[in-house]
Amino acid sequence: MQYWSDILGHQRVQSVLSRAIDGGRLHHAYLFTGPEGVGKFTTAQTLAATLNCERRPADTFAPSCGQCSSCRRIASRQHPDVLFIEPTGKSVRLIKIDQIRQLQKSAVSSPYEGRFRVVLIDDAHLLREEAANALLKTLEEPPARTILLLVTDQPHRLLDTIISRCQRVRFGSLSLETVADALPKLLTQADPEAGDFDADSIDPTLFPVAAGYGEGSLGRSLAMLKSGMLAERQEFLEQMLGLDPRSPIAWLNAAKDLADSGSGFQEKLDVLTVFFRDMMLFKRTGTDRLVNQDLHELIARIEPRFSMEALLTTLDALMSARRRLRGNVNSQLLAEELLDRLRNPQTRALTPPA
């Protein structure tokens, strides 16, 4: 169910939208931009529910009630006047022109029963070129009582002509406290995609850590928690940082494990990156503002092994590894090179084969 009060943070966005409803001065198209997983789509869906809520007096803002038939059908995506357009396709996800044509066809007539017809376009940057051009026509000659909500975290991939025809609403990152507070509640909500994920198994001390990893994105924090990577973090870091510089077999085996972890490689690199960031912070300021708060003992133990310069070059290496991993490199070589750096922080000389 969509409740206005469930939108976390984004006070400015909320006030922009509620004032527009209040004055009956809604723009015909809004472009919601901002980092992924901060609630752009949720806000869009809540706005759709609020606009069509049966208990809302005309031209006056009132939060969606969540009780009336309209609110319930919008939440279950069964409302005839609220259209959801999302990328389709298995390997390449795109929004196709047929989907836009369908929208144009329905936009010919006035809304079926609601006050407004609301069209939600999620991941709008995935509009195919011809679909984007078709959409332009609708944006230029907006049908009466139709509101388009475009949602994207990559606005630079949209046509300039689309951006200029929408009122842009910018979403910032959420504060880490907000994310940490919201995580337990989100985890307990039934999520059909989660499968047999057991929410109770998660240690509550991990919530602030996950919030730190998500960098203000609730979606990414949640994914981090569900991946289980956080719980295994200490073991993983101890293994990676405990490699004996004189034992190449352990080094190569660890590199192979890392390279073979597939999509988990990226997450593991994230863990390493955040850990090194924490070490750097710890070296300069002590335990303040660490993401891995629960690991400060480990940080304190490992930190003396790295000079500030070594930390910085390692961080650079981690960043470039993250980037190169997306670019189809040999992950085995990448892992070997990185781990060698970790086991020989000061000299970084290659050990001759035993």
Added chain:
Amino acid sequence: MKIRISSTAFTEELFKLQGVVSHRSTLAILSNALLEAKDGMLTLHATDLDISVSTSCACEVLEPGKVTLQARSLFDIVKNLDGDTLELETEDNHWANLKSGAVACRIVGTHADEFPHILDTTGVELFPIGTERLLDMIEKTIFSISTDDSRANLTGAFFRVTDNNTLLMVSTDGHRLSKIETRPEEFDPKADIPSSLTDGIIIPRKGLAEIKRIVDTDGPELSFGLLDNNIVFQNGPMSLSVRLIDGSFPDFTQVLPKETDNRAVVEKEVLSQSLKFVSLFASSKTHNVRLSLSDEGLELYASDPDRGEATKTMPVNYEGQNVKAGFNFRYLKDVLSAIDGDAVSIEIIDTLSPTLIRDPDREEMLFVVMPMRL
């Protein structure tokens, strides 16, 4: 809800819904029908948001209630039952249990609240129109309704009550036009006619096709009325409401050709046959067939550089000037099949002016076809 109902009656009512339930809509609920049982009646609703059908039949209501069930599969199940009566009972999770004779099955259902709002057609002022007359009007105009969605106002037939209290229906796709104006005896002009009806409304093609499909010509007389942006047709217990197309219909009086002496009357059957023959030679791209009127009669000619050419001349009594014009033969065929008399009158002004085709025995209707450049 729990009901006991005759399977044949149920099948009959479910059939009426099949035309509007959509099979591949983004809204899953639209493939369902809403069933409502109370006071000894079962009412069924289905909608595709543009057309809504409601119908009802008597049944034994053991427990009143509402549910939505997949209309297509329900129809398939009910029509294949061997028992005479069917017992339908819903469970708490909205599944429905069906029992009839030796058959028992369970089908998925959803809560009735998920169904879109249904137009309440009670209290709408209805005007009797005469079933056959309306169906005739639809038949004479539906073929020339445009299918081009980019000009939405032409994707329906224009319908209005004229100042002379006649009913007018016009359709055009920009290349041809059909018009019929009648005065059904059943239509009572004394009643207060809403102003939107005298201004004219546009009824979408699919709505008209649906009326043609489900109206029972032997049943009670058809009546119609307006409700908000819908035209409602009532036929016994069945009511069908069609959302009208917003927009204005173009002023078609300007394209209606003026009187001309270049008029020939031919036998419809002969013209039809000749057209069929000559069109074999028409270009598959343009479908162009040329009609020439002269002292020798009506000559049909078609040519295609890839295939060859053909002419066929029909002797007719003609006293006008020598004229010729090219047409898409499919447009001519459509007109000929809409005309039910034995004779057809053709009036060609010149090569580029619209041509008028009429049934000489029925002055109330006319068809205009735009020529193609030869």
